[in-house]
Amino acid sequence: MVVPVLVTLAALAVLLASHAFGRAQPTGDYRPPLPPDALGNGCYPLPGDARLDLPYQVRSDGDVTTDGGDQRRLLLGHYSVVDADEALARLVASFEAVGLHPVGPPRSAEGSGGPDGEVTEHLSQRLRGPGDAAAGPGSPTSTVVGIEVAPIAGTSPDTLVRGAFLLDLPVTERASDSAWCDLPASTKRWPEGGLAGGPLPGGAG
Amino acid sequence: MRRSPLAAVDRVAVRLDRARADGRLPRPDVLLGWLVAAHVLLKLLVLPLVIGAPPYNDEQAYVDGGRALSNLLRDVFAFTAPDTAELERNVVGSGWFMPGMAVVLAPLFVVVPEAPDWLIRVYLGGVSLAVLLLAVRAVRRRLGPWYAVLLVAFPGLVPGWVVLSFTAYGDPLAGLLLAVLVAHVIAMLRGFRAGVSPGVAEGLQLGLLAIAVLYLRSSASTAVVAMGLVVLATSMVLVRGRQRWRAAGVLALAAVVFAVLLAPWSWFASRTLDDRVVTTTTVPVSLANTFGEDPGFGRMEEGPPDELCFGPCDPDSTPWFAPLRYARELGRAADVSEVEAQQAMSDYSLQDLTTTQYARQVLQNVGAYLLIPGNFAFHIEPAGGHGLVGTAGQVLVAGATYLVYAPVLLLMLAAMVTVPRRSLEAQVLDVVVKLAIGALLVQPFVHVSGSRYWTTAGPLFAIAAVGFLLERAARRQDVVLEAPPRASSPYDARLSRWTLWTQRALAGATVTVAVAVLVLAV
Numbered sequence: 001m002v003v004p005v006l007v008t009l010a011a012l013a014v015l016l017a018s019h020a021f022g023r024a025q026p027t028g029d030y031r032p033p034l035p036p037d038a039l040g041n042g043c044y045p046l047p048g049d050a051r052l053d054l055p056y057q058v059r060s061d062g063d064v065t066t067d068g069g070d071q072r073r074l075l076l077g078h079y080s081v082v083d084a085d086e087a088l089a090r091l092v093a094s095f096e097a098v099g100l101h102p103v104g105p106p107r108s109a110e111g112s113g114g115p116d117g118e119v120t121e122h123l124s125q126r127l128r129g130p131g132d133a134a135a136g137p138g139s140p141t142s143t144v145v146g147i148e149v150a151p152i153a154g155t156s157p158d159t160l161v162r163g164a165f166l167l168d169l170p171v172t173e174r175a176s177d178s179a180w181c182d183l184p185a186s187t188k189r190w191p192e193g194g195l196a197g198g199p200l201p202g203g204a205g
Numbered sequence: 206m207r208r209s210p211l212a213a214v215d216r217v218a219v220r221l222d223r224a225r226a227d228g229r230l231p232r233p234d235v236l237l238g239w240l241v242a243a244h245v246l247l248k249l250l251v252l253p254l255v256i257g258a259p260p261y262n263d264e265q266a267y268v269d270g271g272r273a274l275s276n277l278l279r280d281v282f283a284f285t286a287p288d289t290a291e292l293e294r295n296v297v298g299s300g301w302f303m304p305g306m307a308v309v310l311a312p313l314f315v316v317v318p319e320a321p322d323w324l325i326r327v328y329l330g331g332v333s334l335a336v337l338l339l340a341v342r343a344v345r346r347r348l349g350p351w352y353a354v355l356l357v358a359f360p361g362l363v364p365g366w367v368v369l370s371f372t373a374y375g376d377p378l379a380g381l382l383l384a385v386l387v388a389h390v391i392a393m394l395r396g397f398r399a400g401v402s403p404g405v406a407e408g409l410q411l412g413l414l415a416i417a418v419l420y421l422r423s424s425a426s427t428a429v430v431a432m433g434l435v436v437l438a439t440s441m442v443l444v445r446g447r448q449r450w451r452a453a454g455v456l457a458l459a460a461v462v463f464a465v466l467l468a469p470w471s472w473f474a475s476r477t478l479d480d481r482v483v484t485t486t487t488v489p490v491s492l493a494n495t496f497g498e499d500p501g502f503g504r505m506e507e508g509p510p511d512e513l514c515f516g517p518c519d520p521d522s523t524p525w526f527a528p529l530r531y532a533r534e535l536g537r538a539a540d541v542s543e544v545e546a547q548q549a550m551s552d553y554s555l556q557d558l559t560t561t562q563y564a565r566q567v568l569q570n571v572g573a574y575l576l577i578p579g580n581f582a583f584h585i586e587p588a589g590g591h592g593l594v595g596t597a598g599q600v601l602v603a604g605a606t607y608l609v610y611a612p613v614l615l616l617m618l619a620a621m622v623t624v625p626r627r628s629l630e631a632q633v634l635d636v637v638v639k640l641a642i643g644a645l646l647v648q649p650f651v652h653v654s655g656s657r658y659w660t661t662a663g664p665l666f667a668i669a670a671v672g673f674l675l676e677r678a679a680r681r682q683d684v685v686l687e688a689p690p691r692a693s694s695p696y697d698a699r700l701s702r703w704t705l706w707t708q709r710a711l712a713g714a715t716v717t718v719a720v721a722v723l724v725l726a727v
Contacts, residue, residue, distance in 0.1 A: 014316060019283040024272035024318040026295040029265050032526070034533045055539040057531070059516065078515055080539040152515050154556060160539060160549035161515040184521055185530065 035186035043181035044073075044172045044189075047129070047143055048098030054090040055080040056165070058188045063171050073169040078152070080161050088123045088149045091165060095145055100127040124148040145169055211677065214616070218678035233350035240357040241338070247367050248330055254598050255371045256323045257587035266302055267373035268325060269295040271310025278315055297477040299529055300486035300544070304470060305420030306375045326371045333370035333377060337361060340381040340664075347388040348634075352668065356384060359613055359667035360660060365579035365606030369660055372585060377660040379422035383429075384664035386414040387641055390432050394633055397443040397452070398696050408455035411436065412462025419467065422661055423484045424652065427644040433460075435637055442703060443696045480542035488651060489551035490528050495653040496566050497554040512554040564725035570649030571722075573656060575614060579606030580656035610659075616670035617642070621715045624708045625672060627679040629697055632704040638668045639711050 038058035039046060046052075061075045079087045092102060103126045110121060129143030146168030155162050180186040224230045231239075260268050273288075273295035280287040296304050313320050313328045320328070337357070345353035360366035360380070369377045389410060393403050403411075415429045436459075440452040467483075474482040490513070497510030511517050518527035532546040539546070582602040591599060621642070625635050645662045648654065659666075 015278055015282040018275075018279045018315045019285075021316065022318040023279065024275045024314040026269035026272040026276075026291060027265065028269065028291075028294045030263075030269065030301070031294045031298040034530065034537070037534070037537070057534045057538050059514075078535075080535065154512075154553065155515070159553060160541065160546065161535065161553070164516070185519065188519075190520055 035183060036180055038075075038186060038188045041180040041186050042176040042178060043174060043187050045175055046095075046167075046172075047145060047170060048095070048100065050095050050098045050100075052077075052091060053094045053097075054082055054087055059164075060190060061188045062190070071171045073167075073171045075167040075169060077165050077167070078161050079149075079163055079165055082162065083157070084121065084123055084149050084151050084163050087163060087165060088125060088147060091147050091149065091167075092125050092127065095127050095147075099130050100143065100145060101130070102127050120150050120153060122148055122150045143170060211619075214619075214674065215677045215681050218674040219681050221674065222678035222682070233354050237341070237345075237350060237354050237357060240354060240361065241341075244337070244357055244361040244367075245334070247362060247364065248334065248370070251364060251367045251602065252327075252330065252371070254582070254591070254595060254602065255368060255585045256326050258326065258585045259322050259588055260325075260373065261584050263302065264373040266295075266298055267306040267375070268310060270298075270302070270304055270307025271373075272314050272318075274304070274307050274311035275314030275318065278311060292473070293477040297474045300474050300478050300482050301525075303375070303420050303423045303485060305379075305417070305422070306373050308420065309375075309378070310373065325373070329373060330371045336378050336381055337370075340385050343385045344388045347385075347392040352388070355667050355671055356381075356664055359609070359670075360663040363578070363606055363609045363663070364602040365582060365610070365656075366660055366663060368579075368581050368585055368602060369657055372581070372657075374657055375421035376657050377663075379418050379425050380661040380663050380665075382414055382418045382421065383425055383641065383661065384668070386411075386418060386429070386432055387637055387665065387668070389414055390436055390637055391634055393436055394439055394443075394637070394700075395630075397439050398629075398700060400444055400448060400696055402440075402444055402448040402451035403455050405455060405458065408458040409462060411456075412459035412466075415459070416463045416466040419463075419484065420470075423487075424648045424658075425645060425661055426484060427647045428641045431640045431644040432637070435640060439700070439703075443700060478542060478544055480544035482544065486544050486547065489547045490525070490532075491652045493551040493554045494524050494528070495570065495651075496558050496563055510554055513550055515550065515553060560725050564722045566653075567650055567722050568726050570652070570654040571646070574646070574649050574654040574658045577656040578610045578659050579603030582606070613666050613670045616673045617666040620669040620673035620676075622712045623673060623676060624705070624712055625676040627676055629701055629704070631672065631675065632708065633700070634668070635672050636704050636707050636711070638665050638672070639708075641665050642669060643711065643715070 035041075038044070038061055039052060044061065056077045056079045059076045059078060061073070063071055063073050066072050082090065088106060092106075096102070106123055106125045108121055108123050125147045127145045127147070146166075148166045148168070149163060150165075151163040152161065174181055184190050221230075230236070273291050277287045277292060296307055309332055310325070310328075313325065317324060341353045341356050344356050360377070366377060389407070393407060393411070396403050396407075415433065418425050418429050437456060440456060441449065444452045471483050474486075478486065493510060493513050497513050513528050514531040518531055521527075522530060528547070528550060529543070532543045532550060535541070535546040535549070536543040541549075579602060582599045586595070586599065590596070620635070621639060625631050642662055642665050645665075648658065
């Protein structure tokens with residue numbers, strides 16, 4: 001009976017004194033902080049500081065040289081919860097809110113592909129900035145924005161993630177000194193130039 | 206019989222059995238002492254190989270959990286508010302691990318907050334020795350000295366197990382406590398056979414053992430549930446009248462102890478991850494990681510399956526952390542918990558899984574679970590690896606592990622498809638051990654497996670293997686009891702029917718599952 005009591009008392013004494021021994025420093029390595037969203041970290045803003053008004057995740061972002069020799073920024077994202085029509089409408093509205101306006105009606109095209117060769121419908125829409133509407137050939141196209149949306153093969157209205165979108169944007173300079181801007185985990189600007197598997201499921205993008 | 210492939214096994218079994226019967230073996234308690242000494246010596250020999258090793262992979266999470274829990278104790282006893290954020294990040298983290306090993310490590314960090322790696326190794330080695338000795342004592346009391354001897358010999362003298370006994374992984378300790386739990390269940394069944402309800406203390410112990418196993422290794426939950434069902438079913442079948450009500454009360458007590466001790470974890474993990482988390486959250490992503498598009502061991506090193514993140518995951522991270530980040534981003538974007546997001550990802554990536562792919566991966570998992578028992582000798586090493594002598598030591602440890610482990614594995618596999626009949630007591634032990642092993646081996650069907658997983662089932666392998674040897678010896682010496690075995694009471698008659706039926710079902714199920722997986726994989 002004596003031994004357990006003594007052990008308990010000793011343990012209590014150690015515990016009561018323990019704050020004087022210092023503090024353990026867990027590394028937290030197994031729960032890294034979640035980096036801020038690529039469009040919320042202030043690093044590479046959208047034209048007009050547009051905010052995308054739909055549940056989205058940026059998957060990759062980076063600059064490419066088009067066939068015509070122009071530099072363009074391509075941003076690939078996934079959208080959740082809403083269907084392709086609504087996703088396109090919301091993306092268009094997000095840019096309209098900062099003064100861009102659609103050029104012509106939304107277009108629709110069949111894109112084959114997906115891992116199982118499923119045919120998915122690609123919706124697209126182009127927008128222009130206010131000054132570009134009347135501009136003739138040779139005028140700067142820097143505020144032209146292209147939006148393309150397609151469901152991800154194998155998803156259904158019950159799936160949380162529904163599809164992917166590709167934004168065709170003017171090249172954006174880095175706009176912040178934040179350390180996040182150097183971290184691909186946040187900016188999704190992968191050194192290799194994007195995720196494997198093509199920019200948009202279906203391959204039309 | 207003489208020409209049977211089992212002739213060698215039979216010779217060993219008969220010789221051992223006669224030596225025991227003739228008193229030519231040392232008394233079990235003397236043998237126990239020698240084996241414990243040998244185990245301690247083996248630990249001292251292995252210690253130099255592992256003492257300089259920094260935390261390896263998941264060990265980091267357990268060690269950080271221990272540090273955070275020590276700070277919690279510090280704060281509670283200094284009457285200050287605990288650092289909830291630190292606890293959430295380091296104890297719950299992503300809900301991947303139960304906090305049992307963090308609890309084991311916390312006392313070290315209470316006393317030495319900045320304990321260096323070598324001290325963590327020494328401390329863990331000491332704790333595992335203490336748990337082994339306690340388990341040996343508990344098994345000795347419930348199953349007798351020979352089973353205590355067996356527990357020290359296997360896994361205690363398996364070098365690969367000894368390496369793991371210096372790590373922050375909960376697998377070896379969970380295995381020891383699971384062996385005690387099985388012994389405890391056997392002891393309770395012995396009481397049921399006499400028509401007697403277990404006492405309150407036995408109920409308390411049942412609940413405590415079950416929750417301790419679960420805290421150390423969440424994947425052992427299947428075995429814990431199986432043991433609970435065995436006790437429940439046998440008590441209701443065997444115990445009658447007022448004793449049955451008492452038995453029901455005692456089992457309810459065990460269940461309450463289990464639930465009350467699980468509740469703080471479930472509550473805190475659920476609160477942290479904003480979803481219902483009972484034990485851990487790993488199953489959806491591990492299912493997808495294991496069985497998703499184009500799975501395989503080679504790929505596990507490269508990255509997660511191509512469809513897990515509704516397409517490729519971020520290329521800068523590992524198969525576990527890349528999907529986690531996607532799930533957290535998805536949760537943030539779609540306003541759901543990361544647990545729900547992981548389920549959605551898993552469902553999506555597994556929708557095209559074929560039975561062939563599944564069966565192949567199960568085979569790989571079973572192989573990793575059972576066939577590379579010494580691998581951790583190469584994982585637990587100083588940064589930069591060992592020199593020539595240390596590397597030789599690692600090879601020796603891994604090789605010696607195979608030598609000790611392989612015969613036990615083969616005998617265990619033989620036991621799984623054998624129906625022993627030598628005595629009712631032996632049958633009961635056999636059924637309970639096989640149920641526990643079978644429940645543990647569910648894991649390779651849902652989770653990628655690794656070379657430390659066998660340690661949770663290891664002590665039970667030894668019991669099953671020796672059971673097979675004893676059965677062979679009994680059959681060779683024609684001391685087999687007629688089937689069904691003689692019943693000494695109406696309870697025994699009933700129990701005998703049940704065990705025989707269960708044994709046949711288990712052997713049949715083992716063969717069926719094995720054949721089905723093999724056929725589907727080809």
